Amino acid sequence: MASYQDYQPSEFDDFFTREDTWKQITSFVPKNKKIYMPFYSPYSKCNELLGKYIDNEIIYEDKDFFTYKITDGVVCDNPPFSLKKKNYLNYMKTIHRLC
Numbered sequence: 758m759a760s761y762q763d764y765q766p767s768e769f770d771d772f773f774t775r776e777d778t779w780k781q782i783t784s785f786v787p788k789n790k791k792i793y794m795p796f797y798s799p800y801s802k803c804n805e806l807l808g809k810y811i812d813n814e815i816i817y818e819d820k821d822f823f824t825y826k827i828t829d830g831v832v833c834d835n836p837p838f839s840l841k842k843k844n845y846l847n848y849m850k851t852i853h854r855l856c
Contacts, residue, residue, distance in 0.1 A: 783810040791830030795822040
């Protein structure tokens with residue numbers, strides 16, 4: 758679960774995906790692909806939670822999603838709500854890496 762020690766939530770980005778939700782989506786995760794979780798937060802443990810239920814390599818790094826080129830895997834993550842303003846879903850459709 759997320760750690761809230763020293764956490765300063767923003768107005769829209771202070772929600773984390775629960776472990777049971779990560780477990781429920783595992784049947785949709787391709788078994789032969791790297792999994793990119795590009796929406797890094799030092800307060801989230803999403804990579805560890807998903808990693809309990811899949812054997813894929815998980816890439817979880819603090820990089821700018823919109824300039825980060827993903828060519829060898831799929832994105833499986835919960836983007837911050839503030840990315841709605843940056844048109845996140847349309848971007849994901851153009852690069853065809855939506856999981």
